[in-house]
Ligand SMILES: Cc1ncc(C[n+]2csc(CCOP(=O)(O)OP(=O)(O)O)c2C)c(N)n1
């Protein structure tokens with residue numbers, strides 16, 4: 001049965017399950033946005049049987065080196081490009097062995113999703129594979145030292161664009177995924193854990209392909225102090241860089257802080273977000289202005305879609 005988050009939502013942090021599925025001793029950096037995302041996601045997912053499939057990424061590192069792992073759920077490591085194919089294979093294998101009560105969840109970075117894994121992901125979505133695909137978007141190839149990905153914003157310094165910064169704008173992955181007409185698409189942030197948790201529960205209880213994209217701040221790659229991880233995640237939402245929404249069977253609605261911002265109309269300027277991260281220190285005023293214009297246009301597009309279904 002599908003759970004409708006618009007009717008039942010988690011209101012307080014203490015309503016989240018107490019059980020932890022990630023034990024102390026992961027190999028992720030301090031204050032990693034992915035780590036916090038995974039912690040809350042597993043509180044939703046691991047209430048039922050779950051198998052996670054992960055390509056080469058910071059997530060592999062978080063899981064540890066066989067046979068030692070701090071994570072309490074089944075995990076399969078797959079080749080970098082193969083996450084969608086791996087998911088379809090696991091679903092088929094579970095079906096063939098009569099184990100149909102598992103949720104198969106792919107967890108990949110933006111490099112493994114927007115770039116090298118896009119073909120396998122598209123195939124799995126098009127085949128209607130019964131799985132959840134989670135892209136944690138830290139806007140670069142962070143595990144190998146902050147190379148640019150097609151999710152890196154224009155103006156970001158990466159180790160493959162050290163002099164001029166990245167010139168191309170971020171790829172619009174949501175629109176690519178939406179073109180596959182799948183039942184559920186949502187965005188989230190570890191800075192808004194209740195919204196994130198509810199979306200993972202909603203997706204967990206659905207059938208067919210479900211895609212979640214989590215904007216995951218990365219202190220060493222983005223260049224901000226560890227203590228500011230939540231603040232940066234919130235600022236991304238406050239200025240509209242990360243818009244929180246869900247799309248169920250084509251019906252779009254803003255959620256959480258983005259919904260409140262739509263009601264009040266008080267988004268913060270991009271400049272505040274950009275100026276707190278050293279990855280943007282070479283951005284010109286013109287580039288910041290362009291970033292603002294594109295963010296405004298994207299916000300207006302989502303606002304219109306929200307109002308259409310209100
Ligand atoms: C075919 C292939 N090319 C390159 C690598 C090296 N590699 C491992 S992880 C990684 C970066 C992954 O980036 P992303 O998917 O964004 O995840 P993140 O590291 O940011 O968590 C790369 C390039 C690899 N393992 N396999």
Ligand code: SF4
Pocket residue numbers: 027028029030031032033034035058138142143217218219220221
């Ligand atoms: S590099 Fe970034 S995403 Fe990777 S473990 Fe460290 S903080 Fe997390």
